[in-house]
Amino acid sequence: MSTASPVVTANRSAPLTPRRRWWPTPKLIIIIAVAGAIGYLALVPLYYLLWGTFFDASGFTLGGFATAYGDSRIGSLIGNSLWFAAGSAVLSLVVGTSLAYLNVRTDVPFKALFFAASIIPLIIPGILYTISWIFLASPDIGLINKALEPVFGPAAVDIFTIWGMIWVEGLHLSPIVFLLMVAAFRSMDPSLEESALMCGASRLQVFRKITVPLTRPAIVAAVLVMAVRSLESFEVPALLGLQNGIYVFTSRIYFVLRSYPPDLAAAGALALGLLVLAVLGVAISNLVGRAGKSFQTVTGKGFRPRPMELGKWRPVMGAAIVCYFLLTVAAPLVVLLYTSLLKFYQAPSMAALRSMSLDNYVELLGLSQAATALRNSLFLGVATATLVMAVMAIAAWITVRSRIPGRQLIDQFAFVPLVIPGLVLGLALSFVYLRSPIPIYGTIFILLIAYVTRYMPYGMRYSVTSMQQIATELEESAQVSGASWWQTFRRVLLPLLAPGLLAGWIYILVVSFRELSSSILLYSPGNEVLSILIFEQYENGQFTVLAALGVVMVLTLVVLVTVAYKLGAKVGLREN
Amino acid sequence: MRHPSILPAVTAMVTALVLTACGASPTATGTTDTNAKDAAAAKAQAVYDRINGLTGEERHKTLVELAEKEGKLSIYTSNTDMDSLVEGFENTYKIDVSVYRGNSESVLQRVLQEQQANYFGNDFIDTNAGELNIMNKEGFFYPYQGELREAVRKEGKAEGWTASRFNAFVVGWNTTKVKPGEEPKTIEDLADPKWKGQVSMEVGDVDWFAGLYTYFLQQGKSEAEVRDLFTRIAANSKIAKGHTTQGELLSAGQFGITVSSYSHTVDKAADKGAPVSWHPASGGPVQPIIVRPNGVALMKTATSPAAAMLFIDWELTEGQKILAEAFRVGSIPGATDPFADLTVVPVPEQELLANPKKWDDLYAQILSAGQEVQ
Numbered sequence: 001m002s003t004a005s006p007v008v009t010a011n012r013s014a015p016l017t018p019r020r021r022w023w024p025t026p027k028l029i030i031i032i033a034v035a036g037a038i039g040y041l042a043l044v045p046l047y048y049l050l051w052g053t054f055f056d057a058s059g060f061t062l063g064g065f066a067t068a069y070g071d072s073r074i075g076s077l078i079g080n081s082l083w084f085a086a087g088s089a090v091l092s093l094v095v096g097t098s099l100a101y102l103n104v105r106t107d108v109p110f111k112a113l114f115f116a117a118s119i120i121p122l123i124i125p126g127i128l129y130t131i132s133w134i135f136l137a138s139p140d141i142g143l144i145n146k147a148l149e150p151v152f153g154p155a156a157v158d159i160f161t162i163w164g165m166i167w168v169e170g171l172h173l174s175p176i177v178f179l180l181m182v183a184a185f186r187s188m189d190p191s192l193e194e195s196a197l198m199c200g201a202s203r204l205q206v207f208r209k210i211t212v213p214l215t216r217p218a219i220v221a222a223v224l225v226m227a228v229r230s231l232e233s234f235e236v237p238a239l240l241g242l243q244n245g246i247y248v249f250t251s252r253i254y255f256v257l258r259s260y261p262p263d264l265a266a267a268g269a270l271a272l273g274l275l276v277l278a279v280l281g282v283a284i285s286n287l288v289g290r291a292g293k294s295f296q297t298v299t300g301k302g303f304r305p306r307p308m309e310l311g312k313w314r315p316v317m318g319a320a321i322v323c324y325f326l327l328t329v330a331a332p333l334v335v336l337l338y339t340s341l342l343k344f345y346q347a348p349s350m351a352a353l354r355s356m357s358l359d360n361y362v363e364l365l366g367l368s369q370a371a372t373a374l375r376n377s378l379f380l381g382v383a384t385a386t387l388v389m390a391v392m393a394i395a396a397w398i399t400v401r402s403r404i405p406g407r408q409l410i411d412q413f414a415f416v417p418l419v420i421p422g423l424v425l426g427l428a429l430s431f432v433y434l435r436s437p438i439p440i441y442g443t444i445f446i447l448l449i450a451y452v453t454r455y456m457p458y459g460m461r462y463s464v465t466s467m468q469q470i471a472t473e474l475e476e477s478a479q480v481s482g483a484s485w486w487q488t489f490r491r492v493l494l495p496l497l498a499p500g501l502l503a504g505w506i507y508i509l510v511v512s513f514r515e516l517s518s519s520i521l522l523y524s525p526g527n528e529v530l531s532i533l534i535f536e537q538y539e540n541g542q543f544t545v546l547a548a549l550g551v552v553m554v555l556t557l558v559v560l561v562t563v564a565y566k567l568g569a570k571v572g573l574r575e576n
Numbered sequence: 577m578r579h580p581s582i583l584p585a586v587t588a589m590v591t592a593l594v595l596t597a598c599g600a601s602p603t604a605t606g607t608t609d610t611n612a613k614d615a616a617a618a619k620a621q622a623v624y625d626r627i628n629g630l631t632g633e634e635r636h637k638t639l640v641e642l643a644e645k646e647g648k649l650s651i652y653t654s655n656t657d658m659d660s661l662v663e664g665f666e667n668t669y670k671i672d673v674s675v676y677r678g679n680s681e682s683v684l685q686r687v688l689q690e691q692q693a694n695y696f697g698n699d700f701i702d703t704n705a706g707e708l709n710i711m712n713k714e715g716f717f718y719p720y721q722g723e724l725r726e727a728v729r730k731e732g733k734a735e736g737w738t739a740s741r742f743n744a745f746v747v748g749w750n751t752t753k754v755k756p757g758e759e760p761k762t763i764e765d766l767a768d769p770k771w772k773g774q775v776s777m778e779v780g781d782v783d784w785f786a787g788l789y790t791y792f793l794q795q796g797k798s799e800a801e802v803r804d805l806f807t808r809i810a811a812n813s814k815i816a817k818g819h820t821t822q823g824e825l826l827s828a829g830q831f832g833i834t835v836s837s838y839s840h841t842v843d844k845a846a847d848k849g850a851p852v853s854w855h856p857a858s859g860g861p862v863q864p865i866i867v868r869p870n871g872v873a874l875m876k877t878a879t880s881p882a883a884a885m886l887f888i889d890w891e892l893t894e895g896q897k898i899l900a901e902a903f904r905v906g907s908i909p910g911a912t913d914p915f916a917d918l919t920v921v922p923v924p925e926q927e928l929l930a931n932p933k934k935w936d937d938l939y940a941q942i943l944s945a946g947q948e949v950q
Contacts, residue, residue: 131821134830141829160814238817242779245815245947343848345828355849368659427685434693441695520682525650525674536677540656541841543824 027485031402034394035410041453042413045420048428053268064265068273080241081231081248084165088233089226091170096177096222099324101211102317104185105193107307109318110325115565116558117325120333122175122510123557125534126235128550131543132332133159133168134239135339141347143335160243169236171328173229175510176458177222179503180465184218186499187469190308217468220288221461224281228418231274249274267421274419282415285464286399286408333554340547360548369528374556376444377513377530384451385508388459389501396463396497397489401472414460417453422517425450429522442524450518455508462507466500467493506561513553612694613877620881621718624874627885628721635722639889640669642882648672649883652687653702654680655741655870657902661895668890671883680704684711691716691877699878700887702740705869705925706783712736713929717873720885724892724908731922732869732907739869739907740891741899744839744915745784746854747862748823753832756857763788763862766835767808774832775813777943778822783923784836785939787866791921803942809835810946827852836866839914843903864919869907 053064099118102108121129136144139155148156158164192214196206212219237248249270310317339345341356364370392414398404399411417425429450433441440446470493478488494501516531523532530553537546627639643649649671651658662673676698678686684707690697691714701711711717717736725738732739747766749759753774760766766775778784785806792802814831816822823841826834827850842854854861872891878884896906905914928935 127821131824134825135828138830140831238779239821242815242817245944247944344845344850345824346850347828423682423685426682427689430686430689431693434689434695442697520678521686523676525676532677535679536656538818538820539654539679541820541823541844543820 025485030394030486031398031404034391035398037391038395038410038413038456041449041456042416044432045425045428045453046416048431049264049268049271049420049424052264052424053272054265056265061265064263064267064269067263067266068269077247077249080162080246083162084169084237084241084248085227085230087162087166088169088173088230089223091166092173092177092226093219093222095170095324096174097181097219099174099321100178100181100185101207102321104182105190105211105308106310106317107314108310108321109314110321113321113325115562117321117329118175118178119506119510119558119561120329120554121172122507123513123554124332124336124550125514125531125553126172126233127239127534127538128336128547129172129332130168130235130239132335132339133164135335135345136331137164143347144331146347160240162241162246165236165240165246168240169230169233172236173226176225176229176507179507180218180222180462180500181215183462183466183500183503184215184469187466187496188214193308216288217285218465220285221465224278224285225418225458225461227281228274228278231277232419264424264427267424271419271421271424275416278415278419279412282411283408286411336547336550336554339544340551342544344544360542360545361552363542363545364548364552367533369533372526373528373530373533376447376527378560380444380447380451380529381509381512383448384455384512385505387448387452388455388508389463389505392456392459392463392504393494393497393501394489395460396467397493400464400467401475411460411464415457418457422454422515423521425453426518426521429453429518444527446522447519447527447529450522451512451515454515454518455512458507458511459504462500462504463497466497470496502564506564509560509564510557513557610694613691616696616877616879617718620874620876620878623881624718624720624885627882628719631723636889639882639886643880643886644670646671646880646883648674649700649880649887650674650676650698651700651702651887652676652678652683652698654678654683654704654707655702657899657904658702660898660902661891664894664898665887665890668894669886671886673887680707683707687711687716688714696875696877696879699875699880700872700884701875702872702891703870704743705734705739705871705923706928708734708737708871708873709925709929712873716876718876718878718881720872720874720888722889724889728892728907729909731867731920732871734869734871734925737871737873738888738892739871740888740895741870741907742867742905743870744905744920745781745787745836745866745868746839746842747833747835748826748837748842748852748854749833750826750829750831751851751853753829759856760833760862761856761859763809763835764805765862766812766833767805769812771812771833773812773814775809776816776822776826776831776834777810777813778819778834778836779815779817779943781836782935782939783868783925783928784866785942786928786935787868787921787923788864789938790924790927791864791866806942807946810943813943813946815943815947823852839865839905840903847903860918864921865915866921866923867905867915868923868925871907 054060054062056063096118099114103111103114103118124132134142136142137157137159139145139158139160142157142159144157145155159168188211193206193210196210197203201209231249237246240246241248338348340360341358342352343355343357343359346352395410395414399407429446430441433446433449440449474492474496475488478492479485483491513529514531515529516535519529519531520535523529530549534546534549537543537549623642627635627642630638647670651662651673653675654677655661658675658677662675665671666673676683676686680703683701683703687698687701688711701708701717712735719736720738725733728739729742732742747760747763754760760771765771789802789806792805793799797805813835816825816834819838819841822834823837823845825831826837826842827845837854839854842852845852872888874881874884874888892908896908896910899906900910909915
């Protein structure tokens with residue numbers, strides 16, 4: 001079907017049956033395909049999870065809930081989890097938003113550092129980032145504690161507390177917020193803030209009364225993703241919490257899945273608890289985002305984002321950023337680099353410096369699957385990010401813009417995979433594709449399906465948030481001028497969505513390099529990915545080789561993301 | 577107004593499709609088409625029986641001939657030293673080996689999933705005792721026989737599978753934090769309040785715990801005494817997750833003593849120069865040493881059965897040397913037996929298989945009780 005014909009039909013029949021105009025246009029086909037794909041991807045693991053939760057060999061059961069929530073320590077478990085999740089969400093929100101605001105809206109110095117500061121914590125695998133922090137801030141061996149000892153006495157900071165956990169998790173998550181908020185700030189008309197300033201409001205008032213309310217959809221999305229992510233986080237609670245007996249939900253999910261047979265019922269019951277929270281969250285986020293036109297800052301009126309002059313605050317902010325960078329990015333990265341040059345970790349000393357070598361990197365080069373794994377991870381990362389963002393752009397249009405009944409379901413389904421444990425996803429996919437006539441099992445495509453499923457929720461949040469900022473009037477004018485739906489989408493919406501889509505793309509690219517829990521069950525010889533290699537080195541006790549691998553990953557992804565950013569400049573992620 | 581109902585309809589359709597595709601229960605064992613499985617098993621069994629019946633040079637020659645004719649081998653494993661084993665094997669024989677490596681849980685889940693779907697992905701398996709016992713109970717294995725199996729340590733001649741190496745849980749320490757002469761001599765020493773905050777226990781070492789617990793009961797201690805002992809050790813302990821992390825933190829001095837390190841983790845770190853050891857300056861190491869076999873098995877449905885058998889022969893001969901170089905304890909005692917004159921206690925595998933929940937819960941209880949004392 002040519003793209004011109006629907007327009008003709010539309011013009012002719014619009015007054016009579018306005019809605020009929022897009023039947024059977026490409027629009028409907030695309031919408032059905034997208035809705036079908038999301039429904040399918042979400043329902044397969046959800047069905048598997050529900051079945052495993054409610055049915056055992058003898059029929060319907062609620063035993064899983066008893067095991068999951070019947071623990072005598074459930075009170076402190078929930079308390080710790082919520083405290084940890086809320087704390088990390090708040091920390092990452094404050095850090096991510098401030099960095100994004102300063103970066104996009106002000107003339108703050110060291111903008112290049114920002115970029116590194118905002119992405120690197122995301123790239124470093126969780127286990128390495130957490131252990132780096134043990135080496136930095138453990139009361140027994142922490143380098144920071146050693147440095148502070150003359151002034152504050154021994155063990156000034158303790159990473160093995162709930163505050164330490166919040167600190168590490170919050171910083172590790174802040175890049176998601178940063179990317180989300182950068183996109184939101186870029187799409188915001190600064191003239192609104194300027195008018196407020198002209199009317200005599202202080203900078204703080206402007207931020208509180210104008211900036212925050214306008215970016216509320218993005219903030220709500222960030223809180224939602226952060227909260228679920230930290231409820232699910234594993235490395236930080238396992239490595240920092242257990243030492244002093246701070247147990248959270250995920251420690252629990254880990255234990256019920258570890259025993260044989262894996263207690264899918266209990267794991268499912270715990271995941272369903274998260275699902276209820278997530279469904280409520282998505283509903284709230286849509287209520288907030290739907291509140292009329294109030295967030296639509298990308299309108300028919302042109303604007304050019306212009307950085308706000310910080311004046312006398314410029315050097316102060318500059319110094320703050322350098323400090324932040326040194327503490328949260330440079331310090332763990334230097335520890336990682338330092339460890340990667342040693343034979344085993346030891347506190348810096350002359351002996352340690354003398355024993356330094358590149359042996360770990362040489363060993364890395366000698367690994368038979370290193371090249372294959374890097375290639376596969378690159379393919380999967382790029383393909384997953386591109387597919388997810390393409391599909392979610394359309395899904396976001398359906399939820400935010402269309403009037404199709406049931407559109408909210410798409411949003412809910414797209415969010416479901418966030419709460420499904422990776423192992424359950426792996427089991428569900430191998431179950432389905434071992435029986436599928438299409439030979440997907442044992443190929444790299446089963447990993448692609450797993451990754452697209454796992455990262456769909458993030459793609460959806462990035463797209464929905466951007467879509468909520470774009471005024472409907474732009475689409476309406478395009479359609480009045482005779483553009484078809486597809487033309488409008490491609491020529492008007494996509495370019496305007498680009499900052500958000502690119503941010504989501506970068507995020508998914510980076511995190512897909514780390515996916516392990518479903519990959520480990522689904523990969524096949526020849527389809528190894530980097531996270532499998534990391535896991536193998538870890539299992540093998542090769543911690544220093546692992547550190548070297550971490551350094552290589554950071555370098556690879558920084559280059560990739562820089563390229564994406566530079567290309568992104570052309571489609572509007574950067575204004576200069 | 578046709579389309580408003582389209583979306584829910586599509587969703588419903590997709591749901592229906594998924595439900596029918598998944599059949600009644602995703603967790604039930606596949607009942608249809610067992611013919612494929614029987615046919616595959618019959619073919620492999622003929623080869624297995626033929627080789628199991630031969631001995632000496634004749635066995636080896638026939639096996640190599642058959643295996644090289646098959647030309648390929650698919651291995652599922654959680655063995656961290658598999659790379660060097662496969663390298664040696666591929667250099668010796670004209671056989672292409674493909675290796676899937678995961679943790680022992682994912683190896684088990686993968687085999688369970690594949691066998692239920694009549695997908696015969698692997699010929700050979702090399703993983704931990706617990707998982708091997710479960711798969712043996714499911715009837716996935718075919719017995720491996722011969723002189724090499726006879727030579728294996730008695731703890732390693734399991735039903736359905738054969739041990740190729742042992743994980744030994746030892747008490748290790750950081751030699752700068754625990755000075756020579758001050759090392760703990762017995763497990764009971766670790767409960768001494770002087771080690772407060774110096775000890776580390778691993779959160780998942782239920783099998784080590786069950787082994788030691790049962791051993792103490794057999795030594796005449798009462799349940800209450802054993803629990804009290806472990807609780808007091810836990811009260812001295814920092815809990816770690818994962819032996820690698822724990823080992824690296826022991827080298828770094830985050831704690832002084834680990835109660836259940838793998839001997840190879842400590843030996844490997846010491847070889848790199850880390851200040852760690854499990855052998856005191858004088859006298860023997862802390863005993864008993866709990867050992868857990870890791871083993872190999874032949875898949876009943878193997879498509880390359882001869883290659884699988886040849887690999888077992890390889891792992892139990894040349895492979896033993898490669899494992900020893902990686903500080904592993906092989907299953908066939910060589911000239912230097914690392915366990916000679918030591919009290920060695922195997923993990924009570926059958927008990928753990930029968931009552932997994934009981935031991936998981938008991939260990940978790942002891943750890944948290946100990947932490948509450950702190």
